[in-house]
Amino acid sequence: MNAMTEGYVTPDGRQIGPVLMEMKNITLRFGGVVAIKDISFDIREGEIRAIIGPNGAGKSSMLNVISGFYVPSEGEVWFRGQKRGPMKPYEVARLGIARTFQNIALFDGMSVLDNIMTGRLTMMKSGLLSQALWFGSAEREENENRAKVEKIIDFLEIQNIRKTPVGRLPYGLKKRVELARALAAEPKILLLDEPMAGMNVEEKEDMCRFILDVNDEFGTTIALIEHDMGVVMDLSDRVVVMDYGKKIGDGTPDEVRNNPDVINAYLGVAHE
Amino acid sequence: MPEQLLYAMEVTLNGLMAGVMYSLVALGFVLIFKASGIFNYAQGVLALFAALTLVGLQNGQIPFAHLINAALGTNLHSFGWKLPVLVAIALTALVMVGLAILIEKLVLKHLVNQAPIILFMATIGLAYFLEGLGDVMWGADIKKLDVGLPQGISETVESVTDSIFGYGFFIDNLDIVATVVAVLLVASLTIFSQYSKQGRALRAVADDHQAALSVGISLRFIWVLVWSIAGFVALVAGIMWGTKSGVQFSLSLIALKALPVLMLGGFTSIPGAIVGGLIIGVGEKLFEFSVGPMIGGATENWFAYMLALIFLVFRPQGLFGEKIIERV
Numbered sequence: 001m002n003a004m005t006e007g008y009v010t011p012d013g014r015q016i017g018p019v020l021m022e023m024k025n026i027t028l029r030f031g032g033v034v035a036i037k038d039i040s041f042d043i044r045e046g047e048i049r050a051i052i053g054p055n056g057a058g059k060s061s062m063l064n065v066i067s068g069f070y071v072p073s074e075g076e077v078w079f080r081g082q083k084r085g086p087m088k089p090y091e092v093a094r095l096g097i098a099r100t101f102q103n104i105a106l107f108d109g110m111s112v113l114d115n116i117m118t119g120r121l122t123m124m125k126s127g128l129l130s131q132a133l134w135f136g137s138a139e140r141e142e143n144e145n146r147a148k149v150e151k152i153i154d155f156l157e158i159q160n161i162r163k164t165p166v167g168r169l170p171y172g173l174k175k176r177v178e179l180a181r182a183l184a185a186e187p188k189i190l191l192l193d194e195p196m197a198g199m200n201v202e203e204k205e206d207m208c209r210f211i212l213d214v215n216d217e218f219g220t221t222i223a224l225i226e227h228d229m230g231v232v233m234d235l236s237d238r239v240v241v242m243d244y245g246k247k248i249g250d251g252t253p254d255e256v257r258n259n260p261d262v263i264n265a266y267l268g269v270a271h272e
Numbered sequence: 273m274p275e276q277l278l279y280a281m282e283v284t285l286n287g288l289m290a291g292v293m294y295s296l297v298a299l300g301f302v303l304i305f306k307a308s309g310i311f312n313y314a315q316g317v318l319a320l321f322a323a324l325t326l327v328g329l330q331n332g333q334i335p336f337a338h339l340i341n342a343a344l345g346t347n348l349h350s351f352g353w354k355l356p357v358l359v360a361i362a363l364t365a366l367v368m369v370g371l372a373i374l375i376e377k378l379v380l381k382h383l384v385n386q387a388p389i390i391l392f393m394a395t396i397g398l399a400y401f402l403e404g405l406g407d408v409m410w411g412a413d414i415k416k417l418d419v420g421l422p423q424g425i426s427e428t429v430e431s432v433t434d435s436i437f438g439y440g441f442f443i444d445n446l447d448i449v450a451t452v453v454a455v456l457l458v459a460s461l462t463i464f465s466q467y468s469k470q471g472r473a474l475r476a477v478a479d480d481h482q483a484a485l486s487v488g489i490s491l492r493f494i495w496v497l498v499w500s501i502a503g504f505v506a507l508v509a510g511i512m513w514g515t516k517s518g519v520q521f522s523l524s525l526i527a528l529k530a531l532p533v534l535m536l537g538g539f540t541s542i543p544g545a546i547v548g549g550l551i552i553g554v555g556e557k558l559f560e561f562s563v564g565p566m567i568g569g570a571t572e573n574w575f576a577y578m579l580a581l582i583f584l585v586f587r588p589q590g591l592f593g594e595k596i597i598e599r600v
Contacts (some may be wrong), residue, residue, distance in 0.1 A: 067486065105483035107476050122488035124469045128506030137470070181487065262363045 005046065010142055016237060017045025020221055021066070021189060026075035035061040036072070037245040049073045050232045053242035054265060059225040062103060062242065063193050066223065067099045067186065068092030080188070094122045098187035100178045102225075103193045108167035112158060112177050113149065115166055119184030120145045147185055155178050155217070157211060174201040176210070179225055183214060190214070192224035196231055201206075208235060229266065233257065241265065275439070282441045283561045284554055289447030291553020293516070296509040298529040298545040299457065300502045301532045305539045307474045307498035308380075310391045312397035316527025318368075318503055321406045323510030324429045325367050327417050328410040330360040335409045357419045361507070368470070368503030375494045384491065386479065403524060412521075417462075418512035421449050450512045454546065459509060461501070462542050474498060478485025478540075518545065532580035547591060552576045 007017040008159040021043040036058045051059050064070040065077065068089040078082045078097065087095075098119070107115050124141055142196035151162045153159055156176050161169060162176055166177060175195060195211065196204045208231060214220050226232045232239060233253040241256055243265040249256045256262055297319060304312040312318075328335065332351040340348055355363070379394055422445035429448075430440035465471040477484045477494045484491065513523055529552075537548025556575045564571045583590065 069482075069485075083416050088490070090484040090488045090490045093486055101482070101486070105480050105486065107479035107483060109479050110475060114472060114475070118472055118484075118487050120487070121469060121473055121476075142467075142469075185487065 002263050007052075009048075010185065010237060014047075014237065016033045017221075018092060019043070020045045020080060022078040023062075023066070024076040024078065026062070026065060026077070028058075028070060029073045029239055031089040034245055036242075037063070038075070039240075039242070039245075039247045040075075041240045041247065043223050043252055044238075045216070045221055046090075046219055048211070048235055049221075049224045049235040050236035050239045051223065051242060052227060052229065052232050052239055055107060055234060056244075057242040059227075059242055060193060061089075063099070063191055063223070063225055064093075066189075067097055069193055074110050075149040081091060093185070096185070096188035097191065098182035098185040098189075098192055099191035100195060101180050102177070102197060104171075106166045106174060106176055106178055106181070110164060112169075112180075113153070116149050116152065116175055116180045116184050117145065120149065122185060145177045149188075152180050152183050157214070172199055172206070175199070175207065179210065181213075183218070183220070186218075187220065189221045189223060192222065193265045194225055194227070196226060196228055209236060278437055278439045280558070280561065282443075283557045285441060285443060286406055286447070287554035287557030288401030288550055289443065289451060289553070290557065290567050291533075291550035292447070292451045292546075293509075293512060294452065294514060294526075294533045294548075294552055295546045295549030296454055296457075296505070296528050298524050298533040298549055299461070299542065300505040300509065301527075301530055302537075302539060302542055302545045303461070303502045303505065304497055307386055307478050307494060308391070309478060310395060311388070311539075312502070314402060315502065315506060315530070316524040317399040317402045318371075318408075318506035319510040319513065319526065320495065320519070320524040321371075321510075321523070322364055322368055322503065322507035323417060323514035323523060324406045324410045325466050326360055326364045326413045326419070327514070329363050330355050330357065330419075333410060338409060338411065338493065359577070361419070361511075364507055365504055368507055369500045372444070372496050372503050373590040374497035375499055376492055380495055381492065399524070403521070413425075414518050414520040414525035415514075417511065417519050419511055421446055421515050423515065429569065445513070446516055447527070453508060453512070457505065457545050458542055461505075465542065470494075470497060479545075512554075529576065534590070535580035536583050536590055538592045541590065544590055544592030552579065556581055 002040060007015070009015055022040075023042070024040050026036055026039050026066045028033065039062070051163045053059050056141055061070060065072050067210065068091065069087045078190040079097075084092075084095075093099075103122075107118065110118075114180045124145060153162055156179065158173065158176055161173065161177075169177065179192070179195070192211070195207055199207060211222060211224070212235065215222055223230075224236070233256075236253060238251060239249070239253055239256045240247060241259070243261075247263040248265055251259070279298070297316065299310060300315040300318065304310055304315070316477055326504055327333075332353040332355065334348050334350060336339070337348050337350075340346060375398065379398060380391075383391055383394060419469070426443050426445045427446060429443045434440035441505070465474060473484070473489045474494055474497070477491060483492060484494075510519075510523065511524070513526055533545060533548040533552050535548075536551055537544030556572050559575050560569065560571045
């Protein structure tokens with residue numbers, strides 16, 4: 001059996017699919033600064049894949065490479081068995097890679113519902129003219145998309161704020177709306193940039209539950225960045241650990257936890 | 273009815289109509305501001321450019337004739353044909369779309385994520401460039417624009433009001449047409465921006481570039497789209513104003529009249545541009561009619577700005593502008 005193309009079942013019975021995305025020898029430089037140094041790893045279908053590391057390890061840079069906001073200086077990104085050329089972020093989004101942002105990028109002036117509807121823009125096919133004239137097909141399409149969005153709203157338990165302008169919401173809810181918008185695109189891969197950052201314990205627990213539920217219910221592949229080790233270890237199937245732009249560990253949470261390099265990076269090197 | 277009241281009614285009506293003309297210009301500003309946060313100084317010049325192009329095409333003028341003649345020693349002026357009005361308008365609309373694509377390619381593309389003031393400066397440059405381009409292409413002389421819109425006093429209105437009040441109102445036919453056109457334009461633009469896929473994308477881009485990219489919106493497409501629509505609105509404004517007062521440089525100055533309209537209506541609201549225009553139009557005319565004679569007249573030159581200033585103090589976002597929400 002070829003694990004690359006076949007997938008496997010984890011000890012606790014989770015079905016993990018074949019490789020969906022592969023990063024091959026990615027290097028990213030900003031002028032003289034090397035943010036990512038020769039990193040390779042893969043993301044499998046249906047798994048929750050975490051990228052962790054201390055501050056400044058290059059995690060966000062890596063996420064930006066995946067989502068097309070940065071173009072790697074060297075290395076290749078493979079998606080669904082094909083090499084991905086240099087792409088604009090909106091083209092990557094149209095490929096089925098949705099993301100959230102560390103410091104939330106929502107449309108503050110628009111309602112929660114409208115924000116989430118923008119997530120479905122790539123799904124809507126009817127042209128400018130029929131849109132402008134509100135012909136049957138455009139109307140039907142709007143209604144179908146609206147129905148899907150309402151499902152997500154129910155799922156994430158934000159029914160009561162659907163008409164509220166996003167600018168008025170508290171931080172935790174904004175994060176949830178951002179997740180909803182990303183989900184609305186029915187992504188092949190969902191990228192979460194520090195989904196738990198700045199949240200209190202209760203909000204973190206909620207977010208954890210939603211991430212697991214999303215993965216469970218929709219089978220969405222999730223790649224997330226976190227620096228809260230505890231949260232990550234509970235959530236993920238496999239973890240990449242970065243430090244100073246390099247990969248220092250890759251494996252199941254247990255493997256990573258016992259990796260001496262990882263322990264050093266987080267706790268400091270033991271001097272004898 | 274007392275005669276004074278009838279006069280006031282007539283003045284109000286005329287003010288409403290004048291207001292619609294201001295709104296037509298303000299609309300173009302609102303569209304671009306909504307989609308890109310850019311205050312487009314060139315909007316007035318766009319209207320001038322559209323009107324010049326329309327006249328030129330209609331009369332079969334050869335673009336850049338002066339330049340060609342100077343360079344080659346020829347004596348060309350016109351193709352010698354006259355295009356039907358609708359064909360000329362359609363062609364001009366195409367030219368405006370082409371212009372939008374060029375503006376995106378040559379200017380906006382290079383200024384993504386720059387501060388609003390830089391984009392504003394770029395539109396000032398654009399305004400002067402277009403002004404010059406219009407002159408070089410079509411000549412700097414004052415032109416008459418006639419697309420067959422009815423002009424002059426409406427006899428229907430006069431006779432109807434005469435039979436009701438015993439006093440005939442003087443209303444210009446062109447103003448009536450402008451009103452109808454403006455209402456249609458606003459209705460369709462509002463529906464487009466609120467309920468269509470592209471409209472939603474447009475509002476998304478206006479709100480946050482990065483977030484818009486992440487949901488798969490192409491900034492370039494949206495910008496070309498919005499500048500095309502603004503170009504089309506400029507064409508409509510250019511037709512109305514050009515018919516009213518001839519196509520000449522001063523046409524671009526109507527943009528200045530749109531400013532107070534925007535402050536009143538809010539920079540981000542399409543219906544606001546209309547209501548703002550109406551308030552300014554009526555206010556201006558009524559003020560001139562009632563207070564003007566006491567202080568020596570010519571109040572129309574400053575009344576609109578005065579009103580806008582007062583509004584800025586009490587309601588900085590305008591009547592219909594998006595609420596300024598700030599979490600503390």
